Amino acid sequence: MPPITETYSLGLPVEIGEIDQELKKLWEKSEGAMTRASLVNLAVYSEELGSLEKNTQLIAKITENHACRAIVIGADCRAKENRLEAWISAHCHVSRADSKQVCSEQISFLLQGPCTTLLPSIVFSHLDSDLPFYLWWQEEFSEPMDPQLWAWVDRVIYDSRTWKDFRAQLHLVETAQQEARQRIVLCDLNWTRLDKVRFALAQFFDHPASHHHFSKIKKVRIDFASGYRSTAILFAGWLAAQLNWRADKTTAHELQFIGPADRKIDIELRERPGEPVREIALETSEMEFLVTHAECGDLLEVSRRKTGEKHVPQLMPAGKNDPVSLMSEELMRGGPHHVYLHAVNCIRDLL
Amino acid sequence: MNRAADQPEPNPLREGLSARAVPQPCSIVIFGATGDLTNRKLIPALYNLAADGDLPPAVAIVGFARREKSDEQFRAELEKATRKFSRQPVRDEMWKTFAQAISYHQSEFEDESGYKKLAKRLDRIDKEHGTRGNRLFYFAAAPDQFEPILKHLKAAGLNEACKGSWARVIVEKPFGSDLGSARELNRIVRNSFTEEQTYRIDHFLGKETAQNILVLRFANAIFAPLWNTHYVDQVQITAAETLGVETRAGFYERTGALRDMVQNHLLQLLCLVAMEPPTDLSADSIRDEKVKVVRSLRRLPRSEVAANVVRGQYTEGAIHGDPVLGYRQEQNVNPGSQTETFVALRLFIDNWRWADVPIYMRVGKRLPKSATEISIHFKKAPPVLFNKGLSDQNVLVIRIQPDEGISLRIQAKVPGTSFRIEPVKMDFHYGTSFGKASPEAYERLLLDAMSGDATLFARRDEVEEAWAFIDPIEEAWHSKKDAPGLFFYAAGSWGPEDADDLLARDGRAWRRL
Known part of the structure; x- marks a missing residue:
């Protein structure tokens, strides 16, 4: 197991089917010295090269104030060969209340090739139950918007500043929002900036x-x-x-x-x-x-x-x-x- | 929590930006501006509000006190204190701007001309700072100064505001020392300010967890059906501190633990735990329900005080391994003092919801640890199946301070082939789940007063009803004949044995903290 301290590495490589068991082992090894905390499932999706490492750094900082289960996904839809890899890690911070180590889990996925269509099933099977699901989408939206994924999202977070075609992008988001079975809150970081x-x-x-x-x-x-x-x-x-x-x-x-x-x-x-x-x-x-x-x-x-x-x-x-x-x-x-x-x-x- | 009736038209640009009533521009006049409260709590709280962007930019602070002092001296003293006591580090540029709005007004509290000058000064501040004629008077002075201050404020016309503006007064506890003095104080305040203008501050209510009691009870359907005499066996409220009287001996000698803590803080917490759901979240709806709880407290006739209330005083002992003096050996304490530093009470709320549920309260100084907690002990499961011979109860604990949070004790099977059952604790810690630090109680309460939200402030009838409950106990203790005894406990212990007996007689015990 990688050291359970603040780290920007992706952590321990794990088999997709073994993620839950490996996470369990992670906490068993800490022998109660750490407290796992989670208020929300936060999935981060990016297709940028090297995004896994970059987003791991961001999650390490974000979890200092917002305990969550982070699911970080780096995707390359254009690759011809299928490649699917996963890692688990923990971001630990000293709690302001009692100097305990408070830790958030991160599961990282690298998806390449046609297997990127597996995104919804990968996300769903690793959500922390009963907690809201926030999806931070770092790419432009494109059709088709996966209805299966959107049906589960509570809040979708994006930054409209980088959109090349604001109207088209907003249309996609709003359509997905309307078609989803539940209320999705649209959260634009360009709005938060204001x-x-x-x-x-x-x-x-x-x-x-x-x-x-x-x-x-x-x-x-x-x-x-x-x-x-x-x-x-x-x-x-x-x-x-x-x-x-x-x-x-x-x-x-x-x-x-x-x-x-x-x-x-x-x-x-x-x-x-x-x-x-x-x-x-x-x-x-x-x-x-x-x-x-x-x-x-x-x-x-x-x-x-x-x-x-x-x-x-x-x-x-x-x-x-x-x-x-x-x-x-x-x-x-x-x-x-x-x-x-x-x-x-x-x-x-x-x- | 809700906007007060006098709250102005909403600002369309505020929509979605703030989930709370918006504080209004105002001048804050602090009487007793050179005292401990101002230095340790009020100014650091105001600074933190400014640094977080929660204070309206048009706020002016005027310190009113007797000592000769220039504005610059006053600001320098406050800066020093704020750097020491502020929740967040003081930034030079932020302090510089914040301090521009601070000024000092020297006057005797009894000097009428000082208030006339104050009125002129406030008019000038309104023009210069855009404080719009709104005035918040904070009484951080000794209670015996309230009357002259109030009288002169009225004479100077400062108790009334121009149309569209407001004048409010924040009164610090103690709100009297018995029912008679509380009524007298309320009468004095009412002569100058209406009840709607009066904000009686009890900082316990500004604490995040105290406010969360209402959320826990009325935003979670799971607890509502259990929150009554059918399912609750007992309620315990503990406010323990390791500290002794420190520098407050003079005050404490006259007051004691019952008046200092039970009459206000503990009864306020009890009200939040025991009240009925309010019709809405307006200040008066909540306070209407709280006052019903105090009114329903079973009064203790003098003859029953000894059986239901235990008073104690600490003797020498050790706290965290360090030897400490007994109360009577503390500086400025009468060596034969009869003042209680510990109180344990067994009380009942005679209403439909809480009939026959004992409420046990204890408060004390020089106890082994500092903790304020409320615990709801649910009735035992029927003694069949797994519960034969099982004595544990489900306990819901609300931790007010420190380590604010909530825990629930449940029974669980110990892994293995046998059916061994042990209690386990499900724990929620604010500090673990929410990284953001809670604001200090005074920050929240000052902001509420500026916003016209009196929800977390005590109303006149609440205060008087609380004294009506407390007074017979005090009278019994101070009666010349058959007064209940004062029991002693070693510093660092959990109080006198008689406090344990109070529960043992009912087949119960204090929860281990």
């Missing part, structure tokens, strides 16, 4: 006395980093959905929405180096609300400016853009993402 910025902007309007600003918004500026245009548009979609704006005109650098009472709202999109969404400025006729990344990077500076009012910027957590942070954030959430779906509906034709 959490802290949305939070920072939202807090300006917590007091009802500030709600009148909604009807005075004239212009929104979103500064985004190269490769994050879709993130910026998703943010615009969120504002539009929540404030009842509808899309009107689009250019490369500007979106125009029509608000209640046929009011025009311009959204300027500016590509700037830095964080995915570096700065949001929301202008009304009398005030500017600004959310910007502070110098130190992982904090947001929020401020509002009005003549005669003292400028008191505050700092808030900015969140991070790495996959571990985004996944950890996503795994903390529960319930459906209605707001996301509303936002997507507002901008699906703009992406």
